[in-house]
Structure formats: structure tokens, C-alpha cells
Amino acid sequence: MFTLIRKNIEKHTRLSNEEFNYFTSLLQFKRLRKKQFLLEEGAICSRECFVNSGCLRMYRLNEKGQEHIIQFATADWWIGDQYSFLTGEPSAYFIDALEESEVLLIEKDKLEQLYIQVPKFERFFRIAFQNSYVALQRRILAGLSQTAEEKYLDFLNRYPDLEQKLPQHQVASYLGITPESLSRIRKQLAGK
Amino acid sequence: MFTLIRKNIEKHTRLSNEEFNYFTSLLQFKRLRKKQFLLEEGAICSRECFVNSGCLRMYRLNEKGQEHIIQFATADWWIGDQYSFLTGEPSAYFIDALEESEVLLIEKDKLEQLYIQVPKFERFFRIAFQNSYVALQRRILAGLSQTAEEKYLDFLNRYPDLEQKLPQHQVASYLGITPESLSRIRKQLAGK
DNA sequence: CGTCTATTTGAATGTACTCAAAAGCGGTGG
DNA sequence: CCACCGCTTTTGAGTACATTCAAATAGACG
Numbered sequence: 001m002f003t004l005i006r007k008n009i010e011k012h013t014r015l016s017n018e019e020f021n022y023f024t025s026l027l028q029f030k031r032l033r034k035k036q037f038l039l040e041e042g043a044i045c046s047r048e049c050f051v052n053s054g055c056l057r058m059y060r061l062n063e064k065g066q067e068h069i070i071q072f073a074t075a076d077w078w079i080g081d082q083y084s085f086l087t088g089e090p091s092a093y094f095i096d097a098l099e100e101s102e103v104l105l106i107e108k109d110k111l112e113q114l115y116i117q118v119p120k121f122e123r124f125f126r127i128a129f130q131n132s133y134v135a136l137q138r139r140i141l142a143g144l145s146q147t148a149e150e151k152y153l154d155f156l157n158r159y160p161d162l163e164q165k166l167p168q169h170q171v172a173s174y175l176g177i178t179p180e181s182l183s184r185i186r187k188q189l190a191g192k
Numbered sequence: 193m194f195t196l197i198r199k200n201i202e203k204h205t206r207l208s209n210e211e212f213n214y215f216t217s218l219l220q221f222k223r224l225r226k227k228q229f230l231l232e233e234g235a236i237c238s239r240e241c242f243v244n245s246g247c248l249r250m251y252r253l254n255e256k257g258q259e260h261i262i263q264f265a266t267a268d269w270w271i272g273d274q275y276s277f278l279t280g281e282p283s284a285y286f287i288d289a290l291e292e293s294e295v296l297l298i299e300k301d302k303l304e305q306l307y308i309q310v311p312k313f314e315r316f317f318r319i320a321f322q323n324s325y326v327a328l329q330r331r332i333l334a335g336l337s338q339t340a341e342e343k344y345l346d347f348l349n350r351y352p353d354l355e356q357k358l359p360q361h362q363v364a365s366y367l368g369i370t371p372e373s374l375s376r377i378r379k380q381l382a383g384k
Numbered sequence: 385c386g387t388c389t390a391t392t393t394g395a396a397t398g399t400a401c402t403c404a405a406a407a408g409c410g411g412t413g414g
Numbered sequence: 415c416c417a418c419c420g421c422t423t424t425t426g427a428g429t430a431c432a433t434t435c436a437a438a439t440a441g442a443c444g
Binding site: 060062066068070082083086115119122123125126127129130131132133134136137139140141143144145173176 | 252254258260262274275278307311314315317318319321322323324325326328329331332333335336337365368
């Protein structure tokens with residue numbers, strides 16, 4: 001149950017068994033059914049979430065009720081509304097499960113406690129956020145310079161597994177194009 | 193010379209004089225003339241940069257030679273290619289000064305040393321990256337859901353000072369639109 | 385099997401882009 | 415101080431890519 005998260009953390013910093021056991025004692029395990037919410041708009045995001053299995057998404061509804069997917073998270077990813085988490089303000093996002101999923105949660109106060117007890121975790125999250133920051137920069141650059149077709153091809157390259165399990169209107173939402181456009185792009189690409 | 197950076201760091205974590213003095217002993221001061229480069233494509237980004245005064249930008253050239261500006265940094269901002277910094281790979285970005293500027297630099301090895309000597313800095317950068325991550329998410333959402341005009345208005349709201357000092361084709365590049373389009377948008381807005 | 389949702393297709397529209405040229409602005413040197 | 419040069423911004427005309435709206439088809443699930 002904790003194998004994956006240990007490997008995830010040890011990508012950036014090595015832990016003793018004692019440290020790791022302390023860490024897991026702060027975690028909360030949760031099983032999510034398909035479509036179940038982990039966070040709803042207006043609620044305060046008080047925990048970080050690590051995905052053990054399954055797939056979640058974080059999205060936002062605009063005034064017209066359109067969904068914009070900001071992030072997917074499959075096994076071995078972290079997800080959460082960092083703005084709400086940091087500031088304690090209500091979230092503008094929804095996080096829900098796209099399929100039956102298992103997640104590990106850590107509450108903000110426990111995490112603060114952990115940072116103090118085991119500073120390595122402060123290091124881990126510093127590096128993790130630094131990496132996430134880089135990933136978002138890349139996505140912004142894509143938005144600045146690429147056509148819809150290029151963005152889709154990039155997405156296929158970067159997340160070949162995701163393409164499998166997602167309905168394609170959700171891919172469209174993530175890429176910032178309409179489902180109709182994505183359908184046409186796919187048709188075009190199929191003819192090559 | 194170090195007043196601003198101290199205030200910047202103390203937004204997230206309080207420092208003793210001793211800690212701060214140790215920190216400043218690791219910094220390198222640099223004055224940049226207008227158009228002078230801090231980082232060039234192909235070079236390795238081995239330092240973080242804090243802007244004391246002036247204004248820098250980070251951008252990338254695509255195959256067609258078009259500039260895409262990924263970030264501006266005025267006084268009190270940090271800038272750097274985190275990908276290159278983390279991995280040691282050559283950077284794909286340029287960073288240069290838009291006007292005469294003064295910056296404080298810290299080399300990667302000094303920063304690592306600092307993290308060990310004064311873990312508060314690990315905390316500081318963890319929070320700083322977490323905040324930056326939030327800012328980029330917001331920008332991605334803008335890219336997904338807003339028209340060029342809305343993005344421009346948002347930009348004006350968020351960075352009213354920047355609008356003043358930047359030539360408008362650079363604002364266009366940051367927003368991911370052509371200079372011609374921005375010119376038309378401004379004309380339209382002026383008529384309201 | 386029937387219902388609900390997702391995907392595809394078509395036609396018309398719109399937003400932003402490209403290319404080209406003119407106008408504006410700022411700095412430099414005669 | 416003025417004239418010129420280079421760069422930025424504006425304007426125009428035509429175009430392309432993606433959107434909207436509408437309808438048909440296909441798929442999934444109870």
C-alpha cells in the first residue's frame with residue numbers, strides 16, 4: 001500500500017525506515033468510486049493527495065458552465081489545489097475520480113508537523129514543486145506557440161497511457177479545444 | 193543592497209541576522225545593461241537570480257525564429273530556467289535585461305550548501321515554488337478559457353506597472369498573440 | 385431494448401493570423 | 415537643430431484555423 005509512495009519520495013530524497021514509518025502514520029487511505037469528489041468548488045483544500053491507483057482530474061467551471069481541466073493525475077502523481085491549500089481560501093476547483101481510485105492523503109497540519117520533524121520532506125516537496133513548475137512552463141509554451149494538432153500530438157507523446165483511459169472530450173478540455181475540433185483533428189491524423 | 197531580498201525571503205520565513213549574513217555572503221551582485229544576457233540558449237543555468245531593480249525577461253525562440261516570452265521579472269522577483277538548473281541540461285531559453293538592471297545571483301552549489309546549513313531556505317524555496325506553481329496554473333487556465341482581449345485585460349490588472357515599461361510587442365509575445373492583434377485590441381478598447 | 389452520453393459530420397461564423405504597407409517614434413550624426 | 419534611419423505600432427485585405435450550432439450516428443449502461 002505504501003510501496004509506490006515510498007518510491008515516489010525516494011526519487012528526490014532517501015528515507016530511513018523510521019522516517020518513512022513516521023510519515024505513513026500521518027497518511028490517510030481513501031478509496032474513491034468513479035465520479036466521487038475529493039474536492040468541490042467553495043471548499044477549502046486542506047490536504048495533499050497522492051494517487052496510488054486509478055485516475056483523478058482537477059477542473060474548473062466557468063460562468064457558462066464549461067469545464068476546463070487543469071490537471072490529470074494517475075498512479076504515482078500528486079494532486080491538490082495549492083492556492084487554496086496555501087492561503088486557506090475556498091477553492092475554485094473540483095477534483096474527482098475518473099475511475100475507481102485509491103489515494104493517500106495528508107492533512108495540512110500533519111504535513112507542517114512533518115516538515116519540522118523530518119526536514120527531508122521539505123526538501124522533497126521543494127524539488128517536486130520545482131519540477132511541476134517546469135512542467136507547467138512547458139505547457140504554457142505549448143499554448144503560446146502550438147496549433148491544436150501539435151498540442152494533441154504532444155499530449156499523445158507525453159501521456160500515451162492517459163489517451164487510453166480518457167474519454168476524448170476530456171482530452172479536448174485539457175488541451176483547450178472543443179470536442180468537435182479534436183474529433184476532426186483525429187480524423188485528419190488517421191488519414192496520414 | 194540586500195534590503196529587498198531580505199524582505200522577499202521574510203515573506204515566508206523569518207531569519208536571524210546571522211543566517212541572513214551567511215546567505216548574503218553566498219550571493220553575487222551583478223549589474224546588467226539593457227539587452228545584456230544573463231542566460232543564453234545552449235548554456236547551463238547554474239544559478240538562481242533575484243531582481244533588485246530593473247526588468248528581465250525569459251524567452252524562447254522557435255524554429256521560425258519567433259520569440260515567445262515565458263516570464264518577465266521586475267524588482268522583487270526571482271527568475272531562472274529551473275529545468276536546466278535541476279537537470280544540468282543545456283537551456284532552451286534566453287534571459288536578458290529589458291533595461292539597466294541589478295540582480296543578485298546564487299550558484300547552485302552554494303544554494304545546496306545553504307539548504308544544508310540553514311534549512312529555512314529549503315522551506316522558503318518550497319513555498320516560493322508552490323506559489324509560482326499556482327501562478328502558472330492560473331495562466332494556463334487563462335490560455336484555456338479566455339479570448340485575447342480578456343487575457344490582455346487580465347494582464348493589465350495583474351501587472352499594471354509592467355504595461356508601462358514594456359514595448360507592446362513584448363506584451364503580445366507574453367500573451368501568445370501577434371503584435372498586430374494586440375494593436376487592434378487596444379484600439380477597440382480605447383473606443384469604450 | 386431503450387436511454388443517455390459521447391463522437392462524428394456538416395455548414396456557417398468568427399477570431400486571430402499572415403502579409404504588406406504606411407505612419408509614428410526615438411535616437412544618432414551631420 | 416534637423417534629417418535620416420531603424421524599429422515599433424497601426425491599418426488594410428485576404429485567409430486559416432477553430433468555434434458554434436445543429437443533427438446524425440455510435441457506444442455504454444442499466
